[in-house]
Amino acid sequence: MRKGIQILILTVIIITFYLFGFNFFGKFGGTLLSIFQTLTAITIGLAIFMDNRNPSSTLAWILVLALFPVVGLVFYFLFGQNYFKRRKYDKKAEQDQEAYERMDRNGRAAAGELAQFSPEHQKLLRLSQKVARTPFSMATRTRVLTNGEETFSSLLKELKEARHHIHMEYYIYRADEIGREIQRTLIEKAKAGVEVRFMYDAVGSIGLSKSFLKEMADAGVEIGVFGAVRFLALSSRVNYRNHRKIVVIDGKTAFMGGLNVGDEYLSRNKAYGFWRDTHMLVRGEAVRSLQIIFLQDWKYVTGRTIMGLEYLSPDIEPSCCGAVQILPSGPDNETSSLKNIIFSMITSAKKSVWLATPYFIPGDDILTALQVAADSGLDVRILFPAKPDKWLPFLASHSYFPALLAAGVKIYEYEKGFLHSKLLIADGEVATVGTANMDMRSFHLNFEVNALLVGTDSVNKIVSDFERDLLSTKPMELRAFMKKKIIVRFMESAARLMSPLL
Structure with missing residues (x-):
């Protein structure tokens, strides 16, 4: 049995x-x-x-x-x-590894390319290639997309220009105004002969109706659902979520980052108000990595293998300005790849560590790394929302802040709206941005995808956005935590006790 x-x-x-x-x-x-x-x-x-x-x-x-x-x-x-994870995802891990190894240079960069980076950056890139299993690219252009308006206007423009295929993968997809607009575009492209594959997470997009999906399927859109189960509330699969947000168009252009599809991401939800988020447009060699991640997820949910050259031949941008690496992570990767890369970024920083996250449940290793960095005199800053979207993680996050403040970490509450950006910047030269929150769920349970950027123009944009966001914050003070009511402190401590389970 x-x-x-x-x-x-x-x-x-x-x-x-x-x-x-x-x-x-x-x-x-x-x-x-x-x-x-x-x-x-x-x-x-x-x-x-x-x-x-x-x-x-x-x-x-x-x-x-x-x-x-x-x-x-x-x-x-x-x-x-854990038995479900081991039984279900070990095979996926093997298949993913085989796919990554078929990529150019067998997933390893040439020594000459590494030589142009500082010793600290070389160390980080070697680590990231080993644990994330994907190569870094010197022939990729990225553009940071700030907030929903810029993200969805760019996305719709590229979708309408698709000629061969559209691959779309989201954790949350809502059938609201923006969701319907994108759906209409997908239907139009499918009727015009473009291959359209649409994948969503069964938990995150539980509100999608059968009629909404049938409209797309009837037009020729192929549908895949990640984590589909007959009795969702009684299945252990509910704990392993595909939190990725990936769109690949014609194998040449891709989108990834923090934004799902829903009106709240365009600041149309009064409960959240202004929605602050970070997404990214990718062109060039690294698009192949995002494509393979999508195709491997597609194979997992549908059983169909799609690996033709028409999907895996991106335009190669001129090598000029820094390295880009796509970092997939999830319960099929036992090395906790993303957490290890973040830990390395923090511990190897020489001047500063800047972090933005809507949830902060880091675990002892990341927490200690941030404390030691601040104690060593580095400029350590955390940007965190002033109001929650989920109360339990919000309370748990606050339980970590007194120790960080005591170590000299500067923590800022974002007051303009809800902060959903997920990024880390080291020394203003290296950054990671994507879908992963700074919490144990993103590190161990969710399927995530981030981009590691070393010395690219996009790092400068992320830094300038972070500095602008600071203008809409107020700093947390340690004495304010000490003055909290005992019931609030008790709730924060109780939430923290539960944090490994969140």
């Missing part, structure tokens, strides 16, 4: 016992209930312990199971099991 079915049956048995055990066994019900609760926590806790997880994650799960055995077991079944 499959392990998932076994755990589901055990969950039903435990819930039934808790609901009816006391009445059935009379005066001995309370004692039996206590024994059963203890055995439940010990049994599942031992299974988690033997799984050799991150220590903080192990302790968090054991505590949840001990305090709330019934609810904890249900949550463990849905979100805590």
Whole structure:
């Protein structure tokens, strides 16, 4: 019997016992209930312990199971099991690796190209190639797209000029005004003979209706759904999300970054107000990396392999100004590639580390790296939203800030609207921007894609945008945290305790 079915049956048995055990066994019900609760926590806790997880994650799960055995077991079944990841994604990891190795130069840059960078940047690029498995490119142009207006106007323009194929992959896609406008463009291009493939995440885009998808399918758009399950609320797959946002057009132009498709990303949602985000347009050699990431995800969800030269022959831009590397990460990569690259960027910085993220649940290693950088005299800044879109991560994030402030990290609350940009800048020369938040979910559970930029013009644009964003912030102060009401501090501490599970 499959392990998932076994755990589901055990969950039903435990819930039934808790609901009816006391009445059935009379005066001995309370004692039996206590024994059963203890055995439940010990049994599942031992299974988690033997799984050799991150220590903080192990302790968090054991505590949840001990305090709330019934609810904890249900949550463990849905979100805590690693067996699904190992069973389902090991094969995907092997296939992805084979695809990356077929890329130019077998995913390794020539020594002569590395020689033009500083020793610190050479070290970072060697690490990123090893753990991310993709090559860096000296023949790629990028353009930073600031916020929704610039992003969607550029996207629609390029979509309308597509001649051969459009490949689109989003975590959240809404059937609202901008979603309908893009849908109409996809339908028009499909009817005109352009190959259109549209992939969405089953959890993030759960609101997409069958009729919306049928309109596209009837026009010839191929549809793929990542993480599709029959009973979404009762599946452990819900925990592994495709958080990527990728569009590839004719194999020559690509888009990636922080923006999903929805009216809120155009600042049309009154609850969020102004939406601050960062996206990027890519032309040249690195488009091939984004294409392969999409095609491997497509193969995973549909079973169809598409690897012809018509998809993998991008225009090569003249080599001139810096390196670009596309960084895929996810539960199919056991090396925690993105977190390792971010850690290396922080620890190798000489002057400054600037970070923007809507969620900050970094883990002990990244937290320590930021504290040590600030203690060493580096200019460490964190840009964080003043108001949340999700309360639990918001509270957990605030629990990390007092220690950082005490170390000299400058933390700024963005007050103009909601900050959704996900970026890290080291020394004003190296940056990573993309879909990954600075949290454990992005590091370990979600499928993400970032771009690493070394010495490119786009790094300068990211720096200038960051400096402009600072004008719409107020600095956090350590004494303000000390004056918080005890209930608020308790909620932040409780949320942090749960942070390895978020």
